[in-house]
Amino acid sequence: MKNIRTIIASALLTAGVTVALASTARAADIKDQPLITPKLMTDALHAVMDSDRAVYTKNVVNRLANQEKVITATEHWQDDKSLPLPAQMFRMGAEMVAAKNKGFTYSLLSKWPINPQNAPKTEVEVAGLDFVAANEGTEPFYSEETLGGKKYFTAIYADVGVVTACVKCHNEHADTPKTDFKIGDVMGGVVIRVPLESL
Amino acid sequence: MKRKLVIWLTWSGVLWGAAGLCAVFFFQPKLQSAFIPGSTTRGHHQIENDCQVCHTPWMSVKTDACNQCHEEDLKKHRDTHPMSKFTDPRNADRLQTIAADECVTCHQEHRPEITHAMGVTQPDDFCIHCHQDVGTDRPTHAGLPFTGCNASGCHNYHDNTALYEAFIDKRKNDPANNRRQQVVTRAPRPEPKTPTVPGVFPEDTDPQVLHDWQASAHARAGVSCAECHQEGGDVAKPWIQRPGMDSCARCHEGPVKGFKTGLHGMRVAAGLSPMTPAQARIPMLASAAHSELTCNSCHAPHAYDTRKAAAESCQSCHDDTHTRAYAASPHAKLWAAEISGVGKPGTGVSCATCHLPRTSRFDENDEKIVSVEHNQNANLRPNDKMIRTVCLDCHGMPMVLDALADRALIDRNFDGPPSVHVESIDLILKRKALKAQSK
Numbered sequence: 001m002k003n004i005r006t007i008i009a010s011a012l013l014t015a016g017v018t019v020a021l022a023s024t025a026r027a028a029d030i031k032d033q034p035l036i037t038p039k040l041m042t043d044a045l046h047a048v049m050d051s052d053r054a055v056y057t058k059n060v061v062n063r064l065a066n067q068e069k070v071i072t073a074t075e076h077w078q079d080d081k082s083l084p085l086p087a088q089m090f091r092m093g094a095e096m097v098a099a100k101n102k103g104f105t106y107s108l109l110s111k112w113p114i115n116p117q118n119a120p121k122t123e124v125e126v127a128g129l130d131f132v133a134a135n136e137g138t139e140p141f142y143s144e145e146t147l148g149g150k151k152y153f154t155a156i157y158a159d160v161g162v163v164t165a166c167v168k169c170h171n172e173h174a175d176t177p178k179t180d181f182k183i184g185d186v187m188g189g190v191v192i193r194v195p196l197e198s199l
Numbered sequence: 200m201k202r203k204l205v206i207w208l209t210w211s212g213v214l215w216g217a218a219g220l221c222a223v224f225f226f227q228p229k230l231q232s233a234f235i236p237g238s239t240t241r242g243h244h245q246i247e248n249d250c251q252v253c254h255t256p257w258m259s260v261k262t263d264a265c266n267q268c269h270e271e272d273l274k275k276h277r278d279t280h281p282m283s284k285f286t287d288p289r290n291a292d293r294l295q296t297i298a299a300d301e302c303v304t305c306h307q308e309h310r311p312e313i314t315h316a317m318g319v320t321q322p323d324d325f326c327i328h329c330h331q332d333v334g335t336d337r338p339t340h341a342g343l344p345f346t347g348c349n350a351s352g353c354h355n356y357h358d359n360t361a362l363y364e365a366f367i368d369k370r371k372n373d374p375a376n377n378r379r380q381q382v383v384t385r386a387p388r389p390e391p392k393t394p395t396v397p398g399v400f401p402e403d404t405d406p407q408v409l410h411d412w413q414a415s416a417h418a419r420a421g422v423s424c425a426e427c428h429q430e431g432g433d434v435a436k437p438w439i440q441r442p443g444m445d446s447c448a449r450c451h452e453g454p455v456k457g458f459k460t461g462l463h464g465m466r467v468a469a470g471l472s473p474m475t476p477a478q479a480r481i482p483m484l485a486s487a488a489h490s491e492l493t494c495n496s497c498h499a500p501h502a503y504d505t506r507k508a509a510a511e512s513c514q515s516c517h518d519d520t521h522t523r524a525y526a527a528s529p530h531a532k533l534w535a536a537e538i539s540g541v542g543k544p545g546t547g548v549s550c551a552t553c554h555l556p557r558t559s560r561f562d563e564n565d566e567k568i569v570s571v572e573h574n575q576n577a578n579l580r581p582n583d584k585m586i587r588t589v590c591l592d593c594h595g596m597p598m599v600l601d602a603l604a605d606r607a608l609i610d611r612n613f614d615g616p617p618s619v620h621v622e623s624i625d626l627i628l629k630r631k632a633l634k635a636q637s638k
Contacts, residue, residue, distance in 0.1 A: 076365055078277070098283040105287045116336045117329075121289055148291025174364075174634070193288055 038153035039142055042192040045104065046140070046157045049090070049190060054162060057086040062163040073165065075173075085169065090190075103195060108159060110188030112178035114170065118188075122147065125191060128156030133186045141189075144196065151196040159188040234258075237309035240318040241480055242576075245462065246469045253308070265302040268460060268468075272577060276358040276584065297321070297328045305356075317580060323350065338633060339626045352583070352604035352621035361586035364627055371624045373595025375616075380593035381545040383557050385569050398423035399434055411501035422450075447494045455494065457573030463492050464573075476516045487516040506538050509549035524612035525550065531612075553589050554579060582609075597624055 036044075061083055065073040073083040084092065087108060094106050111129050113119045120126045128141035137158030145154050161167045167181045181187055232248045239247040246252050253264040273281070285293070285300040298304040307313070307320040314320050324345035334341035348354045354362055361367075397412060412418055423432075427446045430436040439446070444467065448455040459468035466474045473491035476483035490496060497512035498505070510531075514522060525531050530548035537547025551571070556578060559569045578584040582603045590599040601617035602608055608617050 076363075079366065095281065095283040098286045099281075101286075107287055107289065116332065125289065147288040148294065150288065150291075152288055191289075195288075 038194045038196065039155065041104070041194055042142075042153065042155035043140075045106070045192055046155070046190060049093075049106065050157070052093075053086060053090055056089050057163055057166070061086055062165055066163070066165055086166065104193060106190060106192045108188060109191055110159070112170075112176065112187070114173050114175045122154075124154050125156070128154070128191065129189045132156055132158035132189050137186045152193045153196050155192045155194075156189045157192070158186045159190055161185050161187045235309065238311040239308055240306075240311075240314055242318055242462070243308060244480060245466050245474055245478060246471065249469050249471055252469045260303055265306070268465070269302075272460070272574075273357060275577075277360055278357045279359045280356055293329055297325065299329075319356075324348075326354075326356075337630070339630045349581075351623075352600055353623045353626075355581050355583060358581070358584050360584075361591075362583055362623070367596060367600075367623050368627050370591070370596035371627060373597060375595055375598040377591075377593055377595065381543065382548075382552055382589065382592045383559060383569050384545045385557060385571075396423065398425050400424045400428070401438065408501050411499075415501065415503045416505075417503060426450075444494050451494075453570055454573040457571075457577070458494065461574035461576045463575055467493070482518040483516050484518045490516065506549075509551035509555075510534060513550040513554075520610040521612055522550075524610065524614065528612035528614050548593075553585060556585075556589050558588060600624070 061073045064071050065083060071083055072080065073085050074080045075085060075088070077084045077088070090108050094108070098105055107118070109118050109120055109125060109129060111120065111133065120129045122145055124143045124145040128143065131141040132139075135158075137160050140158070141156040143154050143156075145152055161170070161181055161183055164183065166187065167183055167185070170176050170181050170187060171179045234250070235247055238244070243253075250258065253260060255261055280299065282300050284290075290299075294300060305321045305325065306318050310320050315323060319325075326348045327345040330345075330348075334343070349356065397409060397418075400409075412424075417426075425434045426432040426449075427442045428439050430439070431449075444455055444458075455464075458464035463474060466472065473493050475489050475491055477488040497508040499507060499512075510525070514525065530552075533542060534547035534549045534552075536542035537544065554575050556572055557569050558572050559567055562568050572578070572588075578588045585603065586596075586599055590603070594602075598617065600621040600623060601619055602613060604621050605617040605619040608615065608619070
């Protein structure tokens with residue numbers, strides 16, 4: 001009888017330990033499980049980018065340059081000792097991320113770019129920028145494309161002119177192809193790419 | 200059986216001999232030159248005998264070989280084509296045409312037959328690969344040959360700090376000479392610490408040495424003999440008769456780092472013996488052929504006279520047309536006036552004024568400081584790098600653009616007006632006129 005109790009106790013203990021170990025192992029591995037879809041990833045990345053961009057545009061540039069007028073924000077900010085423009089801030093971040101090789105890239109493109117190098121180039125970019133402009137930024141555009149022999153998930157989110165600074169600067173820039181932007185207009189798009197195969 | 204043994208021994212001997220020979224060549228930097236596949240560029244020939252600065256043991260190019268020497272400089276000059284611009288997959292098609300995400304795509308070494316100015320080994324019209332539509336976007340550029348983008352004095356691939364439209368536009372009407380012609384001056388000389396004594400030194404020290412030291416900035420700053428001649432300035436440590444550059448670097452870290460980055464000191468940085476004028480590819484005085492380049496070559500030990508280092512020292516080795524023309528140049532006259540006390544500080548133009556310029560930067564405490572750039576190449580190639588750091592301190596943009604593009608004028612050491620014209624400003628004005636017409 002005593003033996004049977006010992007066997008049962010041992011079995012329960014073993015089972016308990018096994019379950020505990022298995023759950024620990026599961027907890028350790030879950031971070032590597034493919035639970036996040038490319039779309040969830042790009043949506044999350046865009047939420048961060050868009051929020052940071054809005055904070056810089058409204059609480060730094062617009063407040064200090066346009067409202068309080070204590071400093072200016074200009075394209076040649078290093079020479080002018082001024083603040084970088086919000087679009088430049090965004091691009092600098094994108095270039096820094098690109099240098100880190102973290103497996104995704106992003107860029108700020110427009111159908112009406114100041115620098116022609118930032119015009120849509122791939123078929124997906126063209127379709128996506130048309131799409132977000134047509135629906136006035138209510139919905140992002142998602143697609144897949146193959147670039148340089150590799151497959152990517154590409155998401156395009158509308159980039160809207162949120163303050164006077166965005167609209168005014170683009171309308172007045174010597175290189176702009178469009179001079180009638182208004183606040184609330186879709187001025188371009190944020191393109192985020194995630195590889196769908198190992199790089 | 201005996202025959203087999205002989206064959207076996209012979210082969211074994213040949214193989215071991217070959218392996219030994221390879222090892223000798225491999226570990227003896229001076230002998231590695233036997234394997235150099237073609238002449239190295241003017242920027243790298245000083246270190247060509249040490250393959251491993253750039254190559255792996257298997258002779259492929261190290262992934263970080265270029266960056267280890269050039270990264271900081273590229274960042275400082277706001278590289279307009281950094282690699283991170285090309286790694287975006289949207290540029291994959293362009294990379295198929297020209298792999299601009301790799302330095303060696305445009306800068307191949309050991310290929311003298313295809314090497315152009317700035318060590319570029321692509322055909323001169325390489326800009327066309329990405330900017331073929333420039334004529335449409337910018338009508339002023341329609342029909343311009345792509346071979347001229349870099350050669351015209353209008354653009355550079357990496358450094359455009361002084362060559363962008365807004366910068367030139369702002370200065371397009373500047374006169375040839377500024378009203379105030381003065382370069383940035385260094386911090387005031389330190390107040391003498393008292394007492395300024397040399398400290399302990401060997402009894403047989405030449406009195407001239409003491410005299411030179413007494414008149415030097417070192418003496419004024421209270422830097423005694425021990426600071427250089429005894430490790431860490433510790434008088435208990437043994438006397439070092441000939442202190443090396445490490446000793447200078449204890450206090451002058453930035454200048455020593457700059458020196459080692461440029462053509463003068465890159466051999467030392469690579470662990471080779473110091474550069475000598477005999478090893479140079481540009482004309483040097485025969486009398487200086489075998490002088491080794493260290494801090495003390497230009498800054499005479501003990502005297503450390505920065506004025507001598509700024510012109511006289513350069514002229515004691517360099518013997519090219521530009522250097523030979525310096526003595527009679529307007530710049531040299533201003534320098535003579537400054538050192539004689541007639542001209543104000545910063546109004547003279549020595550060799551160093553342009554080639555080892557004083558630059559202001561922020562130190563680790565974010566304080567703005569003025570220091571001397573000791574990398575002689577930092578603002579030299581392409582020479583437009585000099586526009587912001589030096590030329591504009593005294594001259595207007597239109598004259599500077601033309602002068603720097605005028606090889607004959609450079610050879611005459613800027614004695615006279617430029618006879619070459621760079622069209623940048625004309626194109627800016629033309630573009631404005633076209634815009635005004637279209638409105």
